[in-house]
Amino acid sequence: MASGSNSTTAASEKSCSSGDPSRKYGTQDPKVRANITCIFCGKMCKGGVYRLKQHLVGGFTCVVKCTKCPEHVREEMREFMQKKEMSKVESVMNSKTYADVFDLDEEEEDEEVTGSGKASQAKKPRVKGVMNMFYGTIQSEKQKNINAVCRKELRNKACKEVARWFYDAGLPFNAANYDSFRKAVEAIGQFGPGMKPPTMYELRVPFLQGEVKEVDLLINEHKKEWKVKGCSILSDGWRDSVVQKEIINFVVNSPKGSVFIKSLDVSEVTLNADFLFKLLDAMVEEIGEKNVVQVVTDNAAAYVKAVFVIYTL
Ligand SMILES: [Zn+2]
Known part of the structure; x- marks a missing residue:
């Protein structure tokens, strides 16, 4: 047993210099490099050395914990992963741009395959993968800071x-x-x-149509309520002093809440009682004469007269 652990230490030192110490705890499929079989339990990890390390350490949702991994190996892997995350954080904090952080592929370490061609590439400081730490299960106080x-x-x-x-x-x-x-x-x-x-097209066609449908469904719920409990029509006339327009808003209120129905630009017409009556009467028709309990408007004389006509009809 003692000789076994000595040989792992020796191998560890050797492989640390070439890259990832977890490589000695798995056998790589020569055809599919991302498939690495755990030497302790025989489980095949399909996500490269990164997944193998997660398998050995345990506590990750993406892969089951190795049941046969010796404790000192687990500890070794845990330390290595922590160190790696720390160095990533430091290099990100020192770099001016975070762009590299975002095109992360967890399996990036798989590229560190031992081979003379790739060796120089593996020495580059890696800033990718820093987002992992936000979700990692192993977080020291320092890491949290x-x-x-x-x-x-x-x-x-x-x-x-x-x-x-x-x-x-x-x-x-x-x-x-x-x-x-x-x-x-x-x-x-x-x-x-x-x-x-979202593209301009998506915004103005499919998403807009979807939104209209949703609003319609919402208003239908209100319409049901109007039939059962009745409703009030609220009209509010106001002047937009910026664009110099006279506008009337119509809102229908019921115990379920208020719904905006429409907004009319009446700048071009004379706001006399006749006109307002027609407007309000059409509105009452639209909402359903039986449902309308009351009409609430501004108290300008023309409105008062128009509403009076409606009530006396
Ligand atoms: Zn295993």
Whole structure:
């Protein structure tokens, strides 16, 4: 037993210089290099040496823990993985751009195949893979601190890009207050690296149509409520002093809530009682005469007269 462990140590020192110490604990399939069989339990790990290490250390969701791996090997692998993550973090923190971080492939280490041609490539500092640490199950206090700094940096960079988009497209700043914006950012984050943004076509055709359908479904729910419990029509006339337009908004309220129905530009017409009556009457028809309990409007004289006509009909 003692001689066995001595030989592993010797092998470890030797292979450390050439690359990954986990290679001695697995036999690589000569045809499919990513397939490595664990020498302890015989399990084949299909994700290269990285997966093999996860198998040996245990605690990763993507692969089962090796049941036969000796404790000192487990410890060796754990230390190696931690060291590797730390060096990745450090190189990322020292580099100006994080772009490399994002085209991560967990199996990158597979490229470190021992061979003279690849040897020089393997010596390059690797910044890829830093995101792994956020999800790793082995996190020391020091790593957590680095994560916090790293996350702050990454957030700064993301926010800067979002801000640039706002300035570029001339989006109003209060667009950032929208709940939908928060949800969009969250969803992009959940997708992870490499998300293709929606195209102009996608935004104006399929997604818009989908949204219209969803709103229709939502309004249908309200319509059912109007029939059962009745509703109020609220009309609000106002003047947009920026574009010099007279606008009337119609909203229907029921115990379920308020629904915006339409907005009319009435700048070109005289707002007399006759016109308003026609407008409100058409609205009552649209909502369903039986459902409308009351009509609420501004108290301008023309409105009052129009509403009076409706009630007396
Ligand atoms: Zn195993």
